[in-house]
Amino acid sequence: MKRVYLDYNATTPVDPEVLSAMMPFFAKSYGNASSIHSAGQEARAAVELGRASVASLIGAKPAEIVFTSGGTEADNLAVFGFIAAYRRERKHIIASPIEHHAVLNAVEALEKQGIDVTWLPISSDGVIDPDDVRRALRPETILICVMHANNELGTIQPIVEIGSIAAEADVYFHCDAVQSAGKIPIDVNQMKVDFLALSAHKIYGPKGVGALYVRENTPLEPIFFGGTHERDRRPGTENVAGIVGIGKAAELARARLAEDSARLGGLRDRLEEGILSTVAGARVNGDRARRISNTTNVTFAHAEGESLVIALDLQGVQCSTGAACSSGAILPSHVLRAIGLPKDEAKATLRFSLGRLTTREDVDYALQVIPRAVGRLRSISPSYSRAVPAQ
Numbered sequence: 001m002k003r004v005y006l007d008y009n010a011t012t013p014v015d016p017e018v019l020s021a022m023m024p025f026f027a028k029s030y031g032n033a034s035s036i037h038s039a040g041q042e043a044r045a046a047v048e049l050g051r052a053s054v055a056s057l058i059g060a061k062p063a064e065i066v067f068t069s070g071g072t073e074a075d076n077l078a079v080f081g082f083i084a085a086y087r088r089e090r091k092h093i094i095a096s097p098i099e100h101h102a103v104l105n106a107v108e109a110l111e112k113q114g115i116d117v118t119w120l121p122i123s124s125d126g127v128i129d130p131d132d133v134r135r136a137l138r139p140e141t142i143l144i145c146v147m148h149a150n151n152e153l154g155t156i157q158p159i160v161e162i163g164s165i166a167a168e169a170d171v172y173f174h175c176d177a178v179q180s181a182g183k184i185p186i187d188v189n190q191m192k193v194d195f196l197a198l199s200a201h202k203i204y205g206p207k208g209v210g211a212l213y214v215r216e217n218t219p220l221e222p223i224f225f226g227g228t229h230e231r232d233r234r235p236g237t238e239n240v241a242g243i244v245g246i247g248k249a250a251e252l253a254r255a256r257l258a259e260d261s262a263r264l265g266g267l268r269d270r271l272e273e274g275i276l277s278t279v280a281g282a283r284v285n286g287d288r289a290r291r292i293s294n295t296t297n298v299t300f301a302h303a304e305g306e307s308l309v310i311a312l313d314l315q316g317v318q319c320s321t322g323a324a325c326s327s328g329a330i331l332p333s334h335v336l337r338a339i340g341l342p343k344d345e346a347k348a349t350l351r352f353s354l355g356r357l358t359t360r361e362d363v364d365y366a367l368q369v370i371p372r373a374v375g376r377l378r379s380i381s382p383s384y385s386r387a388v389p390a391q
């Protein structure tokens, strides 16, 4: 059976060039980057090359890059590490309601500890209005958290405008750029961010390694305790092979950005238009212009999303719902709820995300399979037969 992977926003395959760059650092060059002998120096050199490469993807200085165990840890380090370092009587945070759970749940945890949080309103198109950020500012505001590209909708937030507002108000700004890296250009100085999170496995690197950009002289306490690694910001023996991997992945992302995003935009539009023209009542969520080019998020009213994912998987097409599964209960996506979708529609929604290995044949195969799967699920849905009485 043909297998068509359309879930690149969940994770990507490791690029063969990334894999071969990493391989020597498992068994041959296995030194500890903190050792002073030559094996250690070899590992240290590889780590610093990786750091320079990640820095150059986002216009940062190498010393501003802190390696972590992934995007989740990078987000947590920014939020908790900054709050711990910034000594102030009253603290207020402004955050977007469509953040990834790595930011959302970190900010919610602080809210439970008594820190004031303003959750920004969001348009039905899935874009934050910078004026709402300005209106939410208070004298005690210390941090703004707004992601760059949303993982479910693909919508791109007005980060440059929000960065200027933050800088004018002397408020720190964290941006989760895990989904925008490699898809749209990132420049930490133009965006005026103080923290920016990246993850290797979303850009054809290995799972379990990420990076946090921390602007020079920005307050940050470590959230783990141990050695003095990463300039006292993140202890633990460096994941040398992983860091080499994220470095190579960043280098390839930079070189391939324009070509990848143009090609994927064409394929995504073909998929989207094909779905809209063959599936009655299908609707695209999120601003279709201000969006990363590999992602489409579609509601298929009266077709239950989780069942649809399984039905499509049986036909070889792999995609996802935006929904988070916790303790066996499928919750409707907080992103779709935030942009105003009712629960039943949020649960009838799929995300298709394309990537480097996606071909036109893949898209055409998916376009054969999707309308039939939706049709079958709708034919057994009581709500559909009520909404569309049998002829």
Ligand SMILES: *Cc1c(COP(=O)(O)O)cnc(C)c1O
Pocket (backbone or CB within 6 Å): 009, 010, 069, 070, 071, 072, 073, 075, 100, 102, 147, 149, 150, 151, 176, 177, 178, 179, 199, 200, 201, 202, 208, 209, 210
């Ligand atoms: C995947 C993802 C993360 C988490 O990154 P991990 O490396 O998987 O921990 C954070 N933010 C966004 C937007 C993501 O898509």
